[in-house]
Amino acid sequence: MILNRTNALEIIPSAPFAFDPTFHKPDHFTSGDNIWEPGTRWQTLNWQGIPLGLKFANSGTVDNPQIMLELFSEAQLPRHVIDSLVGEIRYRYNIDLDLTGFYWSSQKDTVLAPIIQRLRGMRPGHSGSLYEYLIIAIVLQNATVRRSVQMFQVLLENYGTSLEFEGKELWCFWSPGGLQGVSEEELRALKIGYRAKFIKRIDDYFAQDLIDEEELRKEDRETQVRELLKLYGVGPATVWYLLFDVFHHWDFFNHISPWEQKIYSKLFFDRNPEDPAPVDELLQYFERYGKYKQLAVHYIWEDLFWRRESEHIPWFEREIRT
DNA sequence: CATCAGGGCCCTG
DNA sequence: CAGGGCCCTGAT
Structure with a gap:
């Protein structure tokens, strides 16, 4: 188009x-x-x-x-x-x-202050809708980055629309419910594995209007968590990502996956990735950031990846599985 | 060649 | 609440 x-x-x-x-x-x-x-x-x-x-x-x-x-x-x-x-x-x-509140409360923090100086004015957020984020979250599950990219790309190429503007050719997401004419077997043929079932069930759920993103934004966090966990294929890890990226809760942080655990352990306690600090200990560490703890996580995280673009961080490279 | 874990989740016992 | 199974891939 x-x-x-x-x-x-x-x-x-x-x-x-x-x-x-x-x-x-x-x-x-x-x-x-x-x-x-x-x-x-x-x-x-x-x-x-x-x-x-x-x-x-x-x-x-x-x-x-x-x-x-x-x-x-x-x-x-x-x-x-x-x-x-x-x-x-x-x-x-x-x-x-x-x-300003976040910056004010972090100005004496030795970890955050220099990061905020580098990233001052950065906003969290995600370009996609809830439905789109869910599809991405599903292809992220239990896969390395390379495989996630490949699965997402093949989905876009089969069900998305190719757009041309300003000399750029980019893929655009299909609409929620857009997979109604697609069978689980057809999805499986795209080598997305057991995720085919998750994606089908999620697409069905949206097609039946059982969830409304705009309405859900207005609900409190507990309601959002409850509603999101109803989605087949959505568990605690995905909910945590959604609450931050899609629903914009800055104070919610309760999940650290094993690869993230290793990275935080090294960052905060200089612990060897083979012997990471317990998740509870890491979560406790973030309590100092109070109602901005998830923003703090985001700033720390993005800073690592931005630094990676210009300098080589050997221990970090080893922990990112591409 | 075989084995296994990987940016989880579901289901069972 | 613990643990097996799930699709597929690339690393070992």
């Missing part, structure tokens, strides 16, 4: 705002639905069933931020669609997040 229609908009984030670490998370795997280079991100987005191309360009500074957003579409977009889309973008990327 070729997207020739364009709309240009201006988005003013709250300050401070850091464009690159907000629009590029080096720990998220590259997935064929976006391209990033410093100052610019191209991204596909399925909004209310309409495949769109987005181009975010940095046109401001950290303290005086401004984003130029260009929308590419096949047909002219009605005003209300653009408005709702911009609202959603502001939500997903946490454009209006106030970070």
Whole structure:
């Protein structure tokens, strides 16, 4: 699909705002639905069933931020669609997040202070919807990164839409319920293994309108956890990711997987990855960050991956399984 | 060649 | 609440 229609908009984030670490998370795997280079991100987005191309360009500074957003579409977009889309973008990327409380409380922390200096203005967030995040989370389960990328790519190529805009060719997600005509066997043939069943059941669940992302955002955390765990294939690890990336809880941190455990052990206690600190001990360590503990996790994590782009960190390389 | 763990989760006993 | 099984891949 070729997207020739364009709309240009201006988005003013709250300050401070850091464009690159907000629009590029080096720990998220590259997935064929976006391209990033410093100052610019191209991204596909399925909004209310309409495949769109987005181009975010940095046109401001950290303290005086401004984003130029260009929308590419096949047909002219009605005003209300653009408005709702911009609202959603502001939500997903946490454009209006106030970070001052977090920064204030961390300024004397020896681990966080230097990180915040490097990433000042970075927002957490994820470009996808709940449904889209769920699909990604499922292909992440019990697989190495390379395999996850391959599974996601094959799904996009089979059920997504190829979009062309500004000379870029990127894949756009299918809509929730878009796999209704697809059998579990067909999915299995794409070598996604037992995850075929999970994806089918999740797609069915959305097709039957048993879950509403917008409504769920308004519920309290316990309700969200309860509703998310109803999804077949979603367990504690996935819920934890969802609560942060999709539902924007900054104070919730109760899950550390084995590979993450090794990394935190090394970071905080300089413990050998073969002999990591107990998970309870690590969780206890994060209590010092109070209601911002998950933001602290995010900053520490992103900083590691950003540093990895410019310097070699041998112990870290060994713990990332690609 | 065989074996095994990998950025979990479901199901059983 | 512990532990086996699940798809497939690449490492050993």
